[in-house]
Amino acid sequence: MKEYAHAHPIDILLSVSRFLGLLIFPVLRAIYSLLFTTNLLIDWLRGAWFDLLIILLIIGLGFIRWQRRGYRLEESGIRWKRGIFFVQTQLIPYEKLSVVAKERLFYLMPLRAVYVSADTDGGDAHSSDFSMLLKKKEADPLVEKCRALRDQPQKIERVYLPKNRNIAILSLIASNSLGGVLFLSTLFSGAGKVLGRNIEREVFDQLTTVTGWLLQGIPPAAAMVGLLILGGWCMSFLVNLIRHLRFSAARRGNWLRIESGLISRRLYDITVSRINLVEMQQNVFTKALGLYSVFLHANGYGKKKDELSVLMPSCDREEFQNNLRLLLPEFSLCRATVKPRVRYLSRFLIPPAAWIGGVSLFWWIVWRLVPDLHSTLLFLWLMSEVPCVWYLIVKIVSFFHTGIGVKNGVYTLRYTFLYRFKTVIVPRERIVSIQVKRSCMQFISGCCDVVIDTFSEGKKRHVIPNIPLYEAQQILKCTDLPEPVLLRKEKRNRKKPSSAS
Amino acid sequence: MKQITLKKRVLVWWECAAFLAAILLAALVLLIFVPGTWLWYLLLWVLGAVYVLTSFLYLPLLWMSIIYCVDDTCLMCHGGVLFPKTRVMHRERIAFITRVQGPVSSMLHIATLVVRAAGGTAVVHMVHEKQAEELEQELYGGIE
Numbered sequence: 001m002k003e004y005a006h007a008h009p010i011d012i013l014l015s016v017s018r019f020l021g022l023l024i025f026p027v028l029r030a031i032y033s034l035l036f037t038t039n040l041l042i043d044w045l046r047g048a049w050f051d052l053l054i055i056l057l058i059i060g061l062g063f064i065r066w067q068r069r070g071y072r073l074e075e076s077g078i079r080w081k082r083g084i085f086f087v088q089t090q091l092i093p094y095e096k097l098s099v100v101a102k103e104r105l106f107y108l109m110p111l112r113a114v115y116v117s118a119d120t121d122g123g124d125a126h127s128s129d130f131s132m133l134l135k136k137k138e139a140d141p142l143v144e145k146c147r148a149l150r151d152q153p154q155k156i157e158r159v160y161l162p163k164n165r166n167i168a169i170l171s172l173i174a175s176n177s178l179g180g181v182l183f184l185s186t187l188f189s190g191a192g193k194v195l196g197r198n199i200e201r202e203v204f205d206q207l208t209t210v211t212g213w214l215l216q217g218i219p220p221a222a223a224m225v226g227l228l229i230l231g232g233w234c235m236s237f238l239v240n241l242i243r244h245l246r247f248s249a250a251r252r253g254n255w256l257r258i259e260s261g262l263i264s265r266r267l268y269d270i271t272v273s274r275i276n277l278v279e280m281q282q283n284v285f286t287k288a289l290g291l292y293s294v295f296l297h298a299n300g301y302g303k304k305k306d307e308l309s310v311l312m313p314s315c316d317r318e319e320f321q322n323n324l325r326l327l328l329p330e331f332s333l334c335r336a337t338v339k340p341r342v343r344y345l346s347r348f349l350i351p352p353a354a355w356i357g358g359v360s361l362f363w364w365i366v367w368r369l370v371p372d373l374h375s376t377l378l379f380l381w382l383m384s385e386v387p388c389v390w391y392l393i394v395k396i397v398s399f400f401h402t403g404i405g406v407k408n409g410v411y412t413l414r415y416t417f418l419y420r421f422k423t424v425i426v427p428r429e430r431i432v433s434i435q436v437k438r439s440c441m442q443f444i445s446g447c448c449d450v451v452i453d454t455f456s457e458g459k460k461r462h463v464i465p466n467i468p469l470y471e472a473q474q475i476l477k478c479t480d481l482p483e484p485v486l487l488r489k490e491k492r493n494r495k496k497p498s499s500a501s
Numbered sequence: 502m503k504q505i506t507l508k509k510r511v512l513v514w515w516e517c518a519a520f521l522a523a524i525l526l527a528a529l530v531l532l533i534f535v536p537g538t539w540l541w542y543l544l545l546w547v548l549g550a551v552y553v554l555t556s557f558l559y560l561p562l563l564w565m566s567i568i569y570c571v572d573d574t575c576l577m578c579h580g581g582v583l584f585p586k587t588r589v590m591h592r593e594r595i596a597f598i599t600r601v602q603g604p605v606s607s608m609l610h611i612a613t614l615v616v617r618a619a620g621g622t623a624v625v626h627m628v629h630e631k632q633a634e635e636l637e638q639e640l641y642g643g644i645e
Contacts, residue, residue: 076641077597087607090599091641122596122617129597129617432620455619 004070004081008113011069011133015062022058026051071132073145078118080130092130096120098274099300100146101128102139102267114139118146119300121274125458128300147255147269158326159250162313167247170293170313171240173286175233239306244313251327258301260310270298276455277426278311278331280320284394287401287421290316294324299457331425334412336403338471344447347466348399352392359384394419404450404464404475413452415464424462430455434476438469448472505569505636510609511627512564516556523552569625571639576616578623594618598637616640 029047037043061084069082077093103115116139117128134142245262256275258268276297286292294312295302302309312323324331340348363381367374398416405412411431413424435451442448448469452462526548534541559582567580576595579587599615606612612633614625625636 083601086601086603088599088601090597091637092597093641096596120596120617121594121619122622457619 002072002074004072004079005138006070007066008111008133008135009066010108010111010113012059012062012066014133015065016058018065019058019061022054025054069132071130071142073142078130078142078146080132090129092118092120094146096122097146098271098298100143100269101300102143104136104265104267106263108133112136116142117300119303121299121455121457123457125456126303128303143267143269157250157252159248160312160323160327161248162315164245166312166314167244168241169291170244170308170310171237173283173293173314174240174308175236240308243306244308244310247310247313249311249327256327258296258311268301270296270301272328272330274298275328275331276430276460277424278324278328279425280423282421282423283419284390284397286314287397292317292320292423294320297454297456297460299455330410330427332407332410333423333425334405334407334410336405336412336414338405338467338475339403340399340447340466341468344445344466345399347441347445347447348395349392352388352395355388355391356385359388390419394421397421402464402467404467404472406475411452413462413464415462417463422462424454426452426454426462436469436472436476442466446470450476502570502572503639505571505625505628505632507564507567507627508611508629511611512560514605514609514627515560515564519552519556519560523548523556567626569628569636571636576623576625576640578625580626588623590616590618590621590623592640594620595640598640600633600637 029050030044033044033047064084068084068087071078071080073079074091077091077096079089079091081087081089097118098121099119101115101117101119103117105115108114112135113133114136115131116134117131119128119130123129242262243264243266244260246265247260248258250257251272254272256270256272258270260266276299279295279297280292281295282292291314292312293310293314295309296311297309311327312320315323321333324333360381363377363384367377367381370377394416398421401414401416401421403414405414409428411424411426411428413422413426415422415424432453432455434453437449437451438447446469447466450464450467450472452464454460454462527545530541530544530548534544562582563580566582566585569579570577571592573592575592576590577587578590579585595616595618597617599617601613601615602611606627610630611627612630613627614633614636616623616625625633628636
């Protein structure tokens, strides 16, 4: 039997971080020497052997961890062994692999060390089923073997290379604190434009009075907070940009290879048959501009922290359809055939209207209770209404966006999640369950919410709200899944008049 | 349908663990509480009663209730005394299997299999090493 191969020796040093908690003992000893002894340095030095012992123990444990971790390539899969006290052995079959990833981090490049990870449909949602830091010369054959045994490679390769401008747009959209920065900028600097200079001055005077009462020198601190948010956003933008520059997606046979990264290069081999879904995301701005950001959902891709599962950074509709035909012809986009009726429009408008009313009521009560701060309250009321009105706009657009379509066993689901418009293309086989939910009001109006769970290591749920029940029932029949009891009743009721006639 | 039950040594190991836990708890009670008080007596009596119930009733019943079955289509895990539970996992959904062995289980030649599938995990607790290996082989044989 072939021996287990070990990780790159640098893994010993990286493993040490797991045992750094043991340093608490030298720290406690130092505190004891500091508090309870007279001759501090000599007493501390006398017991220095203990600190050295702990450091040796930490390094030793790192070494044992490295020594007990190993992998070997077998005929059917990757055999992986790990654990010091509780030894875990697992075999990951090649045909079950959904994603094999190779990550070349810039600081490990001089050492020729590469992170290799492999993932299946099962296992933990937040970590890879197999992950090891390997020598480059060992990593390449492993990745090649995983790919070769899953597929017969074809000569024709179709490649998609986005422009840097498109990657910059994605980074702009995906950077987290953009909304917050825009909002704060409007709050602090745009107040004058909205309400006039007098009110702006009054707001800042009031704010300075309140903050001055709370803490000394708050305005510079506020500026600091603003700068931090802006800096945070800039950093997030840069990280996203660097992570996704030199992006490419190539389709060859039964697998898709995605590469990205300017400094640290990441390579993913994704088995096409194990892709769960393709998801397009838009916000109001990108929808108005006709731009899409397209993401891929395959177990193991985009799993790590701050990692996005990008397929196309940003593109227009035509570009999207062409590239999708090029890379994933199995996933075809279709028009929504089941859409909300005009009489269900109120169901889209009531939640944002309730938010607008609720926020107004709250500020009106505050207005009555605090008569001295009318102008400040007016400004705060207007500012807090902005997200609510934005939500109303999103919901109006959502009414036209929402729907379900099906073509050749591939569903296209259109719905809104928070402030984002989503279009999801999912094959029938990757749907786990379908629920049809109806509230009392929906029972009266004859519409329903369709909740679709798709394949995922965690939970991936899509809620398509307020679509006609009977049409939803018809489109769901295509899934060959048992129909809910409620639908069967509805169907019977619909059949009765025809049988009577 | 192939059935796997637990070996007697597993029950012995559980009994030993329960005895050690009871001894440890009793020692804590004897050390912490004042001897001869009503609380001291109450704690010792409750501890004794719990130990007797666990050791002579619950653990043997639990040991007897645990059965694992495997056929062409699925893996079935059954177990539980107060709330018996049966978990059925389709073999075609199985992604991979992890075998776990601690220091004691290595000594007793027993292993635990964690069967990971798309959407869930089933655990085959403390079966004999040989049975674990056979089960693993059989389940991997069903992977298409």
